[in-house]
Amino acid sequence: MDKAIVVEKLIKNFEVNVKEKGLAGSISSLVKPKKKKVRALRGISFTIEEGELVGFIGPNGAGKTTTLKVLSGILYPTTGYTQVMGFDPWERSSEFLKQIALVMGQKNQLWWDLPAIDTLELNRQIYEISDRQYKENLDELVKLLEVEKILKIQVRRLSLGQRMRLELVAGLLHGPKIMFLDEPTVGLDVVAQAKIREFIADYNRRNKATVLLTSHNMSDLVDLVKRVIVIDKGEILFDGVFRELIENFAKKKTIKLYLSRECDYKKLELIGSIKKIDLPMIILSVPRETAAMAAAEILQNYPIADLTIEEEAIEDIIRKVFRGGLKKKSKKE
Amino acid sequence: MSKYLTIFKVSLAQEFAYKTNFIMWRVRNVLQVFLIFFLWDAVFSEPGTTLFGYDRTSILTYVFGLLIVRGLVLSVKSYEVAGDIGRGDLSNYLTKPLSYFKYWLTRDISSKTLNVVFAIGETIFLYLILKPPFYLQTNPVLLVSFLVTLIIAMLIYFILIFILGSISFWAPELAWGVGWLFITIIIQFMSGAMFPLDVFPQAIQDILRLTPFPYLIFFPIQVYLGQISISVIIKGILVSGIWLVVLWFIFNSVWKRGLRVYQSHGK
Numbered sequence: 001m002d003k004a005i006v007v008e009k010l011i012k013n014f015e016v017n018v019k020e021k022g023l024a025g026s027i028s029s030l031v032k033p034k035k036k037k038v039r040a041l042r043g044i045s046f047t048i049e050e051g052e053l054v055g056f057i058g059p060n061g062a063g064k065t066t067t068l069k070v071l072s073g074i075l076y077p078t079t080g081y082t083q084v085m086g087f088d089p090w091e092r093s094s095e096f097l098k099q100i101a102l103v104m105g106q107k108n109q110l111w112w113d114l115p116a117i118d119t120l121e122l123n124r125q126i127y128e129i130s131d132r133q134y135k136e137n138l139d140e141l142v143k144l145l146e147v148e149k150i151l152k153i154q155v156r157r158l159s160l161g162q163r164m165r166l167e168l169v170a171g172l173l174h175g176p177k178i179m180f181l182d183e184p185t186v187g188l189d190v191v192a193q194a195k196i197r198e199f200i201a202d203y204n205r206r207n208k209a210t211v212l213l214t215s216h217n218m219s220d221l222v223d224l225v226k227r228v229i230v231i232d233k234g235e236i237l238f239d240g241v242f243r244e245l246i247e248n249f250a251k252k253k254t255i256k257l258y259l260s261r262e263c264d265y266k267k268l269e270l271i272g273s274i275k276k277i278d279l280p281m282i283i284l285s286v287p288r289e290t291a292a293m294a295a296a297e298i299l300q301n302y303p304i305a306d307l308t309i310e311e312e313a314i315e316d317i318i319r320k321v322f323r324g325g326l327k328k329k330s331k332k333e
Numbered sequence: 334m335s336k337y338l339t340i341f342k343v344s345l346a347q348e349f350a351y352k353t354n355f356i357m358w359r360v361r362n363v364l365q366v367f368l369i370f371f372l373w374d375a376v377f378s379e380p381g382t383t384l385f386g387y388d389r390t391s392i393l394t395y396v397f398g399l400l401i402v403r404g405l406v407l408s409v410k411s412y413e414v415a416g417d418i419g420r421g422d423l424s425n426y427l428t429k430p431l432s433y434f435k436y437w438l439t440r441d442i443s444s445k446t447l448n449v450v451f452a453i454g455e456t457i458f459l460y461l462i463l464k465p466p467f468y469l470q471t472n473p474v475l476l477v478s479f480l481v482t483l484i485i486a487m488l489i490y491f492i493l494i495f496i497l498g499s500i501s502f503w504a505p506e507l508a509w510g511v512g513w514l515f516i517t518i519i520i521q522f523m524s525g526a527m528f529p530l531d532v533f534p535q536a537i538q539d540i541l542r543l544t545p546f547p548y549l550i551f552f553p554i555q556v557y558l559g560q561i562s563i564s565v566i567i568k569g570i571l572v573s574g575i576w577l578v579v580l581w582f583i584f585n586s587v588w589k590r591g592l593r594v595y596q597s598h599g600k
Contacts, residue, residue: 014596017506069597074424076593094430102428109425111343113350122343125336126431154350 010080055225127174161192218311414498502591525551548573
């Protein structure tokens, strides 16, 4: 298979102005601006094959979004080599841009005051999509994302979940070969998250599209990706099979429960270690394999109003990866 | 080409999205003219008064001309550039096969088209109410020259604001600051948007004529009023044309450098 994305020793530094708090700080920064160099990416390398669906995971500020922005030609790399579908992203040639899509959960391209269909029509012209192609793609996307009824409603009247789905339609209308998805499920409820996830998997399969998606939420990736790249502070900590990461580092699951009335919850210690008590909420950490059993036992013996089983927080896993020193692929020479 | 035509159409639809806003803006325009009109009418109430070579007719024509030329030249869409860069919205455009410059130019033309249509209606309305002694230029050479100077003026101001907006690449917090407002007021002051520039001493006028500013407002109106000779008009068109080219090159260089330090904020 061909390499869709090649990144070698990519470094990206930002210069940011530092400002002390308050008015005095504003004035002093105006008179004598202080610059600080932020090293967003410290020489990362990886390659992605065509048709792969890769999760890019790390805490906020790890460099995930920066990487996507360099790969889509928005940011100029400080040093290093990047190639996407054989193009240098920075040149932003039309042929390149027509093959990629960058969809950001927190940035919208839809025209706020107009119905989404207007933005879609505009994108059709911008990407020079043929009538037949447009109809085909639109029909497919509209069906997959179930947005038929909201296409003609002013965007600002829609809910966040509806808007996110329309953002995806607008972003993918031109049938990109490469999708960069930045936190596509951020701020969405569980049902909407599942819908988006399902769609991404489906799109990847049907169109053999390469997908690179970022998240700081482990559960986002569970059913979706085979391969995961863990990044923190601008460095790659882990690059490999997602299941391996889970087996090696996420040996625990978190059970979050709400008691419906007071009771003797001390005995929960026997099921798993209590991480936090904030009545009526209790957070337990249990071994991964027995998580389901533990949950069943709790439900049977305690007055439970609500219970969820969650993956460990990404920060915890990263801490373990760091300590464990399992670096499948190190950036160091 | 059809992509920019669609932008033009969508842009028009957008302008109409806030109908009350739009109507209030137009009403404000009309009120502004009333204000300026009565001010100057009072100044020239004594018959036969002339001031800086303007009599009642020509000053009132200047004021009416100001309304139209100002509305066309100073209402540029490139004001959005600073915000786009500061908020990181520029990223949305960079990932599309689309020229960001042409995008805003198209939206600018679209909003100006709307502006002209309404301005003509309003002018007729005001004309009927105020019955001002209005100077109608009939000389076709002057009318064509007026059109040429107007187009150059619109392009110069569009690019000028585009360049100023690009400062956001280096200082995103400056974009909305007082400095920005200050600069545009100075530009408007030197362009004759407040009053005709002949009120300045000749020496200052001569210096101003070497800058791009008088060609934004003052010069086009002067051409319309037929106050200057053909040779002065040609010279003016030449100087402003050179400025247009210079600004275009400055824009290109600034934009290229800016994109390299662009940080795509807001996320």
